[in-house]
Amino acid sequence: MKNQLNDEEREKLRLENEIRKIKLSLEKGATFMDDPDTPALPPEIENDFLNYIEQFETMNENSPKLSVYDKLGRPYFQSFKEISDDQIENELHKLCDLMAQNGIAIDAIYDVDDREMYRFITEDLFEEEFYDMTQIVGMVTHFIYEEFYPNVDEDIKKSAEEFYSSFFDKSKDYYKYQISSRDNTWFEDFRNAYTDFKTKSFEILDYSYNDEGATLHFDIEFLAFLDERQTHHFKGKGIMYMDNNYWSITKVDFPKAK
Numbered sequence: 001m002k003n004q005l006n007d008e009e010r011e012k013l014r015l016e017n018e019i020r021k022i023k024l025s026l027e028k029g030a031t032f033m034d035d036p037d038t039p040a041l042p043p044e045i046e047n048d049f050l051n052y053i054e055q056f057e058t059m060n061e062n063s064p065k066l067s068v069y070d071k072l073g074r075p076y077f078q079s080f081k082e083i084s085d086d087q088i089e090n091e092l093h094k095l096c097d098l099m100a101q102n103g104i105a106i107d108a109i110y111d112v113d114d115r116e117m118y119r120f121i122t123e124d125l126f127e128e129e130f131y132d133m134t135q136i137v138g139m140v141t142h143f144i145y146e147e148f149y150p151n152v153d154e155d156i157k158k159s160a161e162e163f164y165s166s167f168f169d170k171s172k173d174y175y176k177y178q179i180s181s182r183d184n185t186w187f188e189d190f191r192n193a194y195t196d197f198k199t200k201s202f203e204i205l206d207y208s209y210n211d212e213g214a215t216l217h218f219d220i221e222f223l224a225f226l227d228e229r230q231t232h233h234f235k236g237k238g239i240m241y242m243d244n245n246y247w248s249i250t251k252v253d254f255p256k257a258k
Contacts, residue, residue, distance in 0.1 A: 005044065014043040020050050069126035071102055080119040092118045103133075108145035110154050117145065124148055156207055156214050159247040160240055168197035168222060180243055180250040187252075194232075198223040205237070213250070214242040220254065232257035 005013065021032050041049070075098060083091050092114050099106060099121075106121060125143060133139045159178060166175040170191070179187055200221040207216035221235040236255030243250050 010043050013047055017043055017046050017050060020054075024050070024053060065129050065131050067127055067129050068099075068104060071104065071130075071132060072098055072126075073102075077122050080115055080122065083115075083118070088114050088118060092121075095121055103140050105140050105142045106145070107142065110146070110151050112145055120145060120148065152209060156209060156216060156242065156247050157204055159242060159249065160204060160207075160216050160218065161202070163240070163249050163252075164199070164202045164220070167191070168199050170196055178249055180245070180248045194224040194226060196225045198225075209242075209244075211244065213244050214247060216240040216242065224257070234258075 025031065040046075077095065078091065080088070095118065096106065106117070106125065108117070112120075125148075128143070130141055133141060163175060163178050166172060166178065167187070169175075175187070176184070200223070201219070202221075203219045205217040205219055207214055209215070217237060217239055219237050221233075224232040224234060226232065234254050234257050238255050239253040240249060241251040242248060
């Protein structure tokens with residue numbers, strides 16, 4: 001049993017896992033991220049994970065490709081234009097239940113009107129082709145509305161607000177996943193210069209974007225503590241710059257400290 005392995009057997013399994021990851025990378029193009037801040041998985045759990053990946057890849061190569069509509073059995077459905085306002089929610093629920101019974105899920109990051117979601121499923125998603133992976137027990141094919149209709153405005157605002165809420169929390173490093181990998185030295189230096197922060201307010205004033213990225217203007221107030229007696233007070237307008245890779249933060253200009 002894997003949970004009864006001794007140290008020698010566990011080390012042997014770890015080496016086997018490394019070889020399998022190399023093989024998957026070379027043959028399937030798989031990418032395995034090693035984060036030094038994240039504890040390594042026990043080799044037993046990692047082995048189960050690799051087994052799942054290999055099973056998935058095998059199924060993916062041998063599975064038939066078909067449309068969502070065919071997978072659902074080509075059901076009869078009304079046009080979104082023909083359904084009354086008091087029935088659209090119920091019809092959407094029935095459609096989602098049918099999809100769930102066939103191992104297909106649909107979700108949205110932001111609020112989407114019931115009628116629009118019904119239209120999206122019946123006019124767009126039904127035609128989408130995918131590999132049927134239902135041979136794997138518990139496998140669900142998941143579609144996201146925003147993968148078809150990105151909501152750039154909400155993405156930009158969400159990125160800015162999440163950066164604000166995480167950057168000033170010294171107990172967490174989540175902000176590292178929100179900034180661009182191109183140059184994060186300034187962010188580290190600014191945070192390390194202070195022992196703690198106290199946020200007071202953050203308001204997005206306006207923003208603009210193009211194919212290169214986004215520029216967002218904001219109004220902010222926070223306290224930055226050098227020690228128990230010295231505090232810098234930041235209050236005023238600032239600018240946040242983002243690239244177009246998931247709108248990650250590349251640079252932030254805070255107002256001058258008082």
